[in-house]
Amino acid sequence: MRLSLFFALLFAGLVQAAEPIAIDVHRDANCGCCKDWIKHLEDNGFTVNDHVEADMTAVKQRLGVPPRLASCHTGVINGQFVEGHVPAADILKLRQRPELLGAAVPGMPVGSPGMEMGDRKDAYQVIGLDKSGAETVISEYPGR
Template sequence: MAILKRTLAAAMLVAVQLPALAAAVPVKLYKNPNCGCCDVYADHLKENGFAVQMINTNDMATVKTKHGVPEHLEGCHTATIGKYVFEGLIPANQIKKVLAEKMPIKGLSVPGMPVGAPGMPGNKKAPIHVYYLTPDSAPKIFASF
């Protein structure tokens, strides 16, 4: 019985410490202060294990230029995680894939504000493409959802 009590006590101690080990991934999300979909998108990220720091700016053009986002791949906001840039309404699972695999890419983009993407209400009418974030004029698809 004493062994069982010690085993349970040890298991409880480990279980209490596990949430501390699974710290949220920090994200800087640059957005226009008047954009409501960006707030909903930030909630999507938070629900999926990210710690989102919202940075309101009325100069998104400068943010996009600083992070090398070409005009044809611009979304409504720009997020950074470590060395990566995530442009627009990218599903959290696609971001997690890049981070988990430590992919040798600059980042990802969902251009525009497609209906049905995380943060945009409504039903999507067609698959939404997630593109590699490259300066090329011909975007390459990373994934579709």
Template sequence: MANTFSYGTLLGLFSSLLAAPVLAASLTVYKSPSCGCCEDWVSHMQEEGFVVKVIDRDNMLPIKQQAEVSPALASCHTAFIEGYVIEGHVPSADVRQLLETKPQVRGLTIPGMPQSAPGMDIPGTPYEVLSFDEQGQTQVFSRYAG
């Protein structure tokens, strides 16, 4: 006996598939085991559909050196996704845009730890997300009012 679906049922199924969030590639995050704001950023990324693998490290310096993140561009945690470096509390929307547009950059960073960035979540501090290349040159990728 063949299954029959009404046009409305098929349209509903199709619409729900289109509305479903598209999962990004797996994100590997290196962070200090005692850093609560890093855990909050990981939660932000998971809530936005990213699959996140967390690796706790007491010494982050070798990871930042491997990622070619200079001290001026550094933050508390370092992540890798599809060949890009994500340094610090970069919003999920910027990571998605990076993956969609695939610019010729090494990665994205928010140097330091702006209080209003995801995972910090204290409104009021404007900040910029910077892209950086292999030579450490930066450009503003996006701006947030805080």
């Protein structure tokens, strides 16, 4: 009995709950898909600081999001931008890529997180942007 209690206490000390990952999300007040993307993040362990903005263009310019990578909402995590419907798993990948200014899913592809609409799924890429302005594909998602 004592030995099992020892192992239970040892195991309890080694296992700790994962810390939630905080992300700031800037969005327009009237955007429904932005709220759906925020729910996707929360469902995947993120803590979201939701900022309703009057001028999203100014937010994107301040964060260095080029117009060609733009979407409807912009997140910020560890100083990097997260533009559009980037899946939570790719935000975790971005955290391991300090050479990137951020990552984006340009436009609003159907089937990306927050843009689910039935069975339709558009193909899309998650694109990273480095400090020189060069783009790199972080992930690709096939359509169907």
